[in-house]
Amino acid sequence: MAKRIQFSATGGPEVLQYVDFTPVEPAVDEVQVENKAIGINFIDTYVRSGLYAPATFPSGLGTEAAGIVRKVGAGVSAVKPGDRVVYAQSALGAYSEIHNVPLEKLAILPDNLSFEQGAASFLKGLTVHYLLRQTYEIKPGEIFLFHAAAGGVGLIACQWAKALGAKLIGSVGSDEKAELAKRAGAWATINYHKEDIAQRVAELTNGEKVSVVYDSVGKSTWQDSLNSLKRRGLMVSFGNASGPVIGVDLALLNQKGSLYVTRPSLYGYITNRQELQSASNELFSLLGSGAIKIEVKEEQKFALADAQKAHQVLESRKTSGSSLLIPGL
Template identity: 75%
Template sequence: MAKRIQFSAHGGPEVLEYVDFTPREPAAGEVQIENRAVGINFIDTYVRSGLYPVQTFPSGLGTEAAGVVAKVGAGVSGFQVGDRVVYAQAGLGAYSAVHNVVADRVAHLPEAISFEQGAASFLKDLTVYYLLRETYEITSGETFLFHAAAGGVGLIACQWAKALGAKLIGTVGSDDKAALARQAGAWATINYRSENIAQRVLELTDGQKVPVVYDSVGKDTWEASLDSLQRRGLMVSFGNASGPVTGVNLGILNQKGSLYVTRPSLFGYVTNRAELDKASSELFSLIASGAIKVDVSANQIFGLSEAQKAHRALESRQTHGSCLLIPGR
């Protein structure tokens, strides 16, 4: 028997249940992982709430964790019992003491990176990788806008941009979060509660605006994002923290300068072992070199049984950086 979080209906954090379950043996092509630290991501709240509905209940939750290989299924090569590993693209169920994961979705975790660092950053690192390196390749000296710069993904993006020699303008919701983003490497910040985003972008870029905007906020920042783009600029909408963008009039893209819009996801960019190895090699190098630092505040580390509390904290917008669940705590 082991412990996991499951839910039997969509809803608020109260639907999350801490239960016993019997892990099944890993199938062919899978490894069974004893999770030492589990990553909490905003997308988990979309799944729990039903914005991204599941079809079968009860359902597990979460796709990211770091731990140790406990069992290896038939046909798996490259992994053995005792290996330190991390994953971010598993089937739902990572909020668990034990989870079976397709081996091609698992990466070896270097000794220099702790389980907590791996679980706190792998999905966010991969997200920043596909955004800044694949969706639109940011180059040295380039200026761009990144919403929610003090969030888990945002703080990594700030550091990655600095490592690339680029100028990230980050939106934040408070002066404290502005300080966090600048400390992480943001070139400039905009407090969206007290400043006009598009106007400040215009001022910061001497009237040039930016070639690309990365927006995980959604409905609340859609117009401001479009208004911050140069002619033929790219709007990268990769999240819905304030609600989904709906009822879009495509004519507005023409009116605002023949703009482009894309709605990417990690599963469209990291789809096989070769792509995972390429991405993880680059991001692990940045972490090992110190260019990207992954620290989790003690008050954002929860026991697995405290998943409801963790989700309330995440949705309150009072957290910064990453949150973790620790099995057995």
């Protein structure tokens, strides 16, 4: 027997249940992982709330964790029991002591990274990789806007931008978060509770605005993002923290300068183990060199049994950086 989080109906954090279950043997090309640290991501709240509802109930939750290989299924030779691994694109169910994961979704966790570092950085780091390196390739010296710069993805983006020699303008919700983003490498910050985002972007760029905006906030920042773009700029909408963007007015994109809009996701960029290996190698290199540092606040580490509380805190928008569930805590 093992413990996991499951839910039988969509809704608020209260639908999450801490239950016993019996792990099944790994199938062909699957690996059974004993999770040591589990990543909590905002997309998990979308799944729980019903925005991205699971196909069947009861359902597990979460797709990211780091741990130790416990068993391997037939056809698996790339990893063996005892190996340290990390994953970010599993089927729902990573909020669990034991989880079976397809081999193609796993990466070997380097010895110089802890389980907590792996689980706190993998999904978010791979996200930053596809955003800054693939969706729009950020160049040295380039100025761009990144919303929620003090969040888990945002703080990694600040550090990655600095490593690239680029100038990230980070929008944040408080002066404390502004300081966090600056320490991480943001070139400038905008406190959206005190400043007009688009106006401040124009000031920071001497009226030129930016070629790309990365926006995981969604509904509440949509207009500010469009207003911050220069002619033929790219709006990258990759999240809905304030609610989904609906009813996109294509004529408005024309009026604001023939703007481009894309709604990417990690699953559109990493579709096989080769693509996963390429992206994770670059991430692990930056983590290993210290160019990107991952530190999880103690108050943002939760016991697996406290998943409800973890989601309440995450949705309060009061966290900074990454949050984790720790089995056995």
